[in-house]
Amino acid sequence: MKTLSATAQASPNIAFIKYWGNRDSALRLPANNSISMNLDGLFTRTTVSFQPSLGVDELIINDREVTGKGLERVSGILDLVRQTAGIDLRAEVVSENNFPTGAGIASSAAAFAALALAATKAAGLQWPESAISRLARLGSGSASRSIPSGFVEWKMGTGDEDCYAVSIAPPDHWALADCVAIVATGHKSTGSTEGHALAPTSPLQAARVADAARRLDICRRAILERDFETFAGIIELDSDMMHAVMMTSQPQLFYWKPATLAVMETVRSWRKDGLQVAYTIDAGPNVHVICPQTEMAQVTAFLREVPGVMDILQAGVGGPARLG
Secondary structure, X not given: OOOEEEEEEEOOEEEEEOOOOEEEOOXXXXXXXXXXXXXXXXXXXXXXXXXXXXXXXXXXXXXXXXXXXXXXXXXXXXXXXXXXXXXXXXXXXXXXXXXXXXXXXXXXXXXXXXXXXXXXXXXXXXXXXXXXXXXXXXXXXHHHHHOOOOEEEEOOOOOOOOOOEEEEEOHHHOOEEEEEEEOOOOOOOOOHHHHHHHHHHXXXXXXHHHOHHHHHHHHHHHHHHXXXXXXXXXXXXXXXXXXXXXXXXXXXXXXXXXXXXXXXXXXXXXXXXXXOOEEEOOOOOOEEEEEEHHXXXXXXXXXXXXXXXXXXXXXXXXXXXXXX
């Protein structure tokens, strides 16, 4: 039997209304809807090759072989594809990122989105976008959001069948930029999968989830109306609420570094002075500073002056996961 192979590329995404905590950990069914933006120019490219000569699945990320839990998560996705496609071949998965891995820049989102698209294509499956989003979700919840294009909402649904992400606006709807202030490049000590499991131990999680629908409506409307002032206020509130849950979980999760807080305070100060800029932070220390693309060069220059900022990654609004 011949080798079955396909390559796909997907962007990480930055969540404006956050996903934190599951109502079903096995299926990664989230506690609330979330809204995000794909990041253009940052990507994971993954090739999946089902090969008759392989006895086990193999995973290579950025030229390094990965075993253990990382390989198990990937094999779990491949098993679902094999089962559906009726094939019994092991696969070689070769993946590379052009941005830091495991540092709160949604590397797992891009990785599992690219894996889901490449694996289904390699196996000859013709799935709609919603089904690929569902498959990506099983590897990493936020990966479901890296399948559709532009500005995306992940619907929590009632169960596995209707829990997937959809585009709410295309990339050219609103020319925003994400200037990612890198204050640490190492792998975070507690990954998002473990962190989601701790969310219910915080007394603040129930209040965060209860208020999620209100924040979603405000954020969705602000994006559709391109209302930056409203958008800035709601994404900073939502980010602060998620990190408050993390900091009050048992055990506590403190992802922030001194430079993280310095960027947050500086961004607030810039906005008071009239600059259109806002921050949001995923499960990691690095700060996503959102601004209109017309302000990107100025914001990047300003961020380089903040003590503790090591580098800046720049991204516009990205398109969908794609083949090739």
